[in-house]
Amino acid sequence: MLSLVTAAEHQYRHDTWNRDRDNAVLASIREHRLAEAEVVAPLAGPVVATPQRARRAAWARPIGVHPIGECSTTACAIA
Numbered sequence: 001m002l003s004l005v006t007a008a009e010h011q012y013r014h015d016t017w018n019r020d021r022d023n024a025v026l027a028s029i030r031e032h033r034l035a036e037a038e039v040v041a042p043l044a045g046p047v048v049a050t051p052q053r054a055r056r057a058a059w060a061r062p063i064g065v066h067p068i069g070e071c072s073t074t075a076c077a078i079a
Helices: 002-043 073-078
Strands: none
Touching: none
């Protein structure tokens, strides 16, 4: 019975050591990424806002049919 308790304690210590080491590695990676982001951020240009995409219709439209508000008279006449 004592050997089972001893084996369980050793396994617990081993698992705890591995978990602590893994957490330290992950924390180190996180710190390095944050440091790189701080270095790269000032070098990057101004942030440009991109326009939002048009929402897709819930159903398929035949080819060449545009939504009512999307085309002007000249664009519709050419298409």
